Amino acid sequence: MAGLAFLPVQALAENITIGTDEAYDARIFTLEPSTLEGFDKAFAEIVCSRANLSCEWKTMPYDVLSSALRDGDVDIIIAAIPSNAELGAGVEKTVAYLQPDPFLTVGPPGTELHKHVKHLGSIADPVFDGWFPTTGYTNVVFPTIEAAVEAIETGEADAVIGERATLEPLIAGSGGKLVKITENAHLRPGVSMVLRSGDVDLRFNLEDRIFDMTQDGSLNALTEEWFGIDAAQW
DSSP states (O other): OGGGGGSOGGGSOEEEEEEEETTOOTTTOOSSGGGOOSHHHHHHHHHHHHTTEEEEEEEEOGGGHHHHHHTTSOSEEEEEEETTOOOOTTEEEOSOSBOOOOEEEEESTTOOHHHHOSEEEEEOOGGGTTTGGGTOOEEEEESSHHHHHHHHHHTSOSEEEEEHHHHHHHHHTTTTSOEEEEEEEOOSOOEEEEEETTOHHHHHHHHHHHHHHHHHSHHHHHHHHHHOTTSOOO
């Protein structure tokens, strides 16, 4: 025991408890903390190692995670929390560690967004409520993304905006009539960790590690491992 007195303080890992949702999809998480697996678990293990944190996991219902954080039962929440989520007083979110699926704008070959597009088709989505008023485009809403794409041929829409995962198969099946005009517009929020507002040093430590992973390529590699080569990159 006496030897411990001579260890540098930074060599002793800080004990941290991570709270997560017990109801995650079974393909991503299981119910027992000892057997948790998935992108979030793999990501957190790397962050904890780099941040010199000794991390354990607790699973609980999603609706009690915030109160558990405020009460000190957990120190961090990792549960697919959107970066713009309203969680009330006393908690803070880190910078995003997972990018949302990007949006594409598609149209006929030769279409230039700012030159040829006035009427931009889409499906109804709250993400567009604040975006369209800033663009100058007239939003033409359709019941399905397929109907929006068909409207390009009829002239009801000059182009269509939608999530990449939805539009890329339609581009591939269009026989060259549909091409990408712009891509990688991140209109949805990313995913963040959540912690208590007073844990400023911990938040900075976590965010520094997230930044390091975006710079050295390890976060892209991890995202591709779990979500495939088409996953949004940093």
